[in-house]
Amino acid sequence: ETGVTQTPRHLVMGMTNKKSLKCEQHLGHNAMYWYKQSAKKPLELMFVYNFKEQTENNSVPSRFSPECPNSSHLFLHLHTLQPEDSALYLCASSQVQGGRGIGGNTIYFGEGSWLTVV
Amino acid sequence: AQTVTQSQPEMSVQEAETVTLSCTYDTSESDYYLFWYKQPPSRQMILVIRQEAYKQQNATENRFSVNFQKAAKSFSLKISDSQLGDAAMYFCAYRSLTGANSKLTFGKGITLSVRP
Secondary structure (H helix, E strand, O other): OOEEEEOOOOOOOOOEEEOOOOOOOOOOEEEEEEEOOOOOOOOOEEEEEEEOEEEEEEEOOOEEEEEEHHHHHHHHEEOOOHHHEEEEEEEEEEHHHHHHHHHOOOEOOOOOEEEEOO | OEEOOOOOOEEEEEEEOOEEEOEEEEOOOOOEEEEEEEOOOOOOOEEEEEEEOOOOOOOOEEOOOEEEEOOOOOOEEEEOOHHHHHOOOEEEEEOOOOOOOOOEEEOOOEEEEEOO
C-alpha cells in the first residue's frame, strides 16, 4: 500500500465508449502524474499537475482528457480510443519540490489501471 | 534535458548470489535525486532505494545498495543474496531538484530473472 489508489484496476472498453480512470492519493502531496506503460515500450509521462494546475502535457492525443479537481484526486477521461491505446496507466504523486531531504522528493505510484480497447 | 540510460535489457542471477544493475544519466545540474524502482509481475511500481546527489555516501537498504559516482554520472544497483522475489523489472530514475521540472525521468528498465 503506497497511499496512491487507482480505480478501476482493469477496464475493457469499446472504441466508441467513454470511460474514466480515477486516482486518489492520501499522502498530502501536491503534484500528480499520469504515466502510460505499453508492452515493450518505456514508461511515457502523459500529464503533470502541480497544485491542481496542469504543467505538462507530453503531446498526448485529445482523446485522453485529464482532470484534477483538487490535489488529492486525478482523473483520466477516455473517449474514442484506439486499440493501440491498450496499456497500463500508472498514476503517481509527490511533493512539487520538497527541497533537500529525500522524503519530499520521492514519487509514489499506484497499482495501475489495465486498459484494453476492443 | 536529462536522460537516463540502462543499456542492459536483461540480466540473470543465481539465487543467493550478487548482481549489479547499471545505470548512467546525463544532466547539467549539480543537485538532483536518483531512484531505483522495482516492477514485479503485478506491475506495481515499488521504490527500492533513493540517493541524494549532494550526499557522497552511498545509500543502502538491507540487501540493496548503490554505487553512486557523481563525476561519472553513474548510479548502479547492487542486490546481495538474491532471492526469487527479486525477479522483476528494475527502473533507474532521475528527478531534478531545481525549477518547475518535478517529473521523474526513467530509463528503459532491465528485466532481472533469478535462477533457483
